[in-house]
Amino acid sequence: MSSESSVLTAAPRTSAWLQPHRIVLILIAAALVLASVFYMRWDWLPGYLPIAIGGIWRTIWLLLASAGLGIMLAIPLGLVQATGPKILSVPAKTFCTIIRGTPLLLQVWLLYYGLGSLFPQFPWIRESFMWPYLRQAWPYGLLALTLSFAGYEGEVMRGAFAGVARGQLEAARAFGMSRWKIFRRIWLPQAVQRALPTLAGETVLQLKATPLVATITVVDVYAVASRVRQETFVVYEPLLLLALVYLCITGIIVFAFRKVEGRIPTRLG
Amino acid sequence: MMKGLKIAAAALMLGVAGMAAAHAEEIKVGFSPEAYPPFYTQDASGKWGGWEVEIANAICGEAKLDCVLTPIPWDGLIPALKTKKIDAIMNSMSITEERKKEINFSSKYYNTPTVVIGAKDQKFDATPEGLKGKVLGVQVSTIHAAYAKKHFGDTAAEIKEYQTQDEANQDLAAGRLDATQADSIALGDFLASDAGKACCDLKGEVAPDDEVLGLGVGAGVRKEDTALQERLSAAIKAIRDNGKYAEITKKYFDFDIYGAASQAN
Amino acid sequence: MPAVHPSRRTKLSDFLAAVFGHGTLGLLALEPPGRGSFLLLGLMNSIMIAVGATILGLTIGIAGACGKLYGNPVIKDLCEVYTTLVRAVPELVLILLLYFAGTDLINRVLAVWGYPPADINGVVAGIFVLGVVQGAYSTEVLRGAILAIPQGQIEAARAFGMPLMLMLKRITLPAMLPFAIPGLANLWLIATKDTALLAIVGFNELTQTTRTAAGATKAYFTFFMAAGALYLALTLFSNLILGRVERWARRGLPSVGGAA
DSSP states (O other): OTTTTHHHTTTTTTTTTTHHHHHHHHHHHHHHHHHHHHHHHOHHHHHHHHHHHHHHHHHHHHHHHHHHHHHHHHHHHHHHHTOOOHHHHHHHHHHHHHHHHHHHHHHIIIIIIIHHGGGGHHHHHHHHTTTTHHHSHHHHHHHHHHHHHHHHHHHHHHHHHHOOOOOHHHHHTTTTTOOHHHHIIIHHHOOOOOHHHHHHHHHHHHHHHHGGGGGGGGOOHHHEEEEEEHHHOOOOOHHHHHHHHHHHHHHHHHHHHHHHHHSOOOOOO | OOOHHOOOHHHHHOOOOOOTTTTTTTEEEEHHHHHHTTTTOOOOTEEEEEEHHHHHHHHHHHHHHHHHEEOOOOGGHHHHTTTOOEEOOSOBOOHHHHTTTEEEEEEEEEEEOOOEEEEETOOOOOTTTTTTTOOEEETTSSSHHIIIIIIIIITEOOOOOOSSHHHHHHHHTTSSSSSEEHHHHHHHHHHHHHHHHHHHHEEOOOOOOHHHOSSSEEEEEEETTHHHHHHHHHHHHHHHHHHHHHHHHHHOOSOTOOOGGGOOO | OOTTHHHHHHHHHHHHHHHOOOGGGGGGGGSSTEEEEEEHHHHHHHHHHHHHHHHHHHHHHHOOOOOOOOOOOHHHHHHHHHHHHHHHOHHHHHHHHIIIHHHHHHHHHHTTTTTTOOOOHHHHHHHHHHHHHHHHHHHHHHHHHHHOOOHHHHHHHHTTOOOOHHIIIIIHHHHHHHHHHHHHHHHHHHHHHHGGGGGTTTOOOOHHHHHHHHHHHHHHHHHHHHHHHHHHHHHHHHHHHHHHHHHHHHTTTTTTOOOO
């Protein structure tokens, strides 16, 4: 089972997945899991299960909302950087540089504690209909995550838009398509298709960024785990379970993107 | 690289006063690096001072210990103690039954009432009925968080947990909280500040609950470190007796914050 | 490098003065009433950790990439497990796990051998934790770069009977460098920003010093903006240097190489 297989593994990939050493590894992993189930403390779990599930939903919700809003911002950001006039492309590039050049944790705190401390100086903000939302923490968390995603994806979309072959756009123009129609039918679909493989990775990175909002009192799954740690003084178990939860969500994201990519024809031009 | 590490180590030990006796035993005292005036304050160069720092140094000096203040976030203090990252906690940590299951405490070195403060423009008091529908902020993993959940959990609109009390105060000033519950001295200090004066006032002391609120603040030590526990307790008694405690306290307060003598455990 | 920060800082204070008025800007001064020097200390700590973590990450990355490409099946699978786990779990969770569990484990091992608990300070722990995270990403970057080397070069080396280590030193590493530099540059930028996460474990890096300074002075906006400017300055300065390094590494290669 040793070295001679290393040269030849590529060809019989699927059938050879369950090699002898893998079975041993899986057994060791299973033993570790069993040991942690029996030798670690899990008695806190039933009591916290409801709020843990609430936390998981909030994490997923934050991820979907920020990624969705972020990509909507990223498309114009990428487009103006690829073709726009200077007056639009320079601010867009500056925005992306600032977002990508500073830590998200700092952005979150700047928005929540920095901006939040400026608001009460203006009485009209307190009286406006926005105040009940501005009082809560999640809008700041969502805003910070959205801007961050837009900053990173803006850069990806710029590359994707710039990468679409010029000839196609010229051909579309020659057919007398309107600019909007060219964008909608030719340019955007191809740019999205180019960006899709990186998008899966970026969405996983976004998932990994969501726990930062726990530092501004948003109760996501990370915050629930912290609460368990603080209330029960159990140190590692909640963190291990938390890691497992993130691992599962990552798995779902990767799987979902693979499905989407599979449905799109591989090569258009 | 070596030099760099030394600088960083020095940076980590900000606020260590030169108390070291010639062959004193070194222990690491954990505290959370956040302003908690007047117990923990930080000057412009990043050096830590305040009542509790001075008292900690006095206790260590008395116990012939070389104490190195080690910054650990508040919610990581007990795990850090148990995993031997630090050897003692002196961070205004109250002695409670819940914590005593995990660690031991020296005898107390201060005990002050717990109060609720809130927005000036709202009139309510520190009772479950008074806090009905209010958003209450507390610091995570404190006696105040435990108390608020137990007594106000059913009536308050929401109990928000903050990493530091300073951030809860900040949110109270920003109008995102209606009230916050904490130690009377720490909140008194905030109420005396410009931001505190502008926004908030005292709503009252909470009803007593010794089981949750504990019997004062002590130095936390590992369960097996009974020698250290006794040494610290003896040193606390010694500085109470020789007047050092009163001398330090006089600089910060116009009354004795030790509380009733009979409560010592 | 020190020459950069003071000039950045004066420009920054001009900018802030225009936006916020002069009230809180004195707090950024370098002399004691101001907390500028404290912020710079934090920046220095951040840079130190980022450098250490990148070096450790690269070391792990080289080992991991070689393990994935040339190791036996067990090593290959273990490397795969490592990179998958680390890349799927948030850095924040890993930092908490490794920071507490890591030092606990080391001390337990030391106790078994009869040594007193080791004094693991924040810098070492920070470098270790971020290094392990960086290692997973650099494994992938380096693996990709090694695969991008024209196969003939490696085959030629094998044909000459070069031992693996010599081949690594003379052929593989130099040849993959132009392909790896863009990815590694990106990792360095991520490392500088990931140091901010150590604020969660109370380490005195730039974000933590900013947080305490802001808490003590109540000038939250001013301090967070100042810290943002410092991070941005670090990023832009790094970009400048990394651009040069990339040009140097790509010397002699056709200008439209594979490193896109």
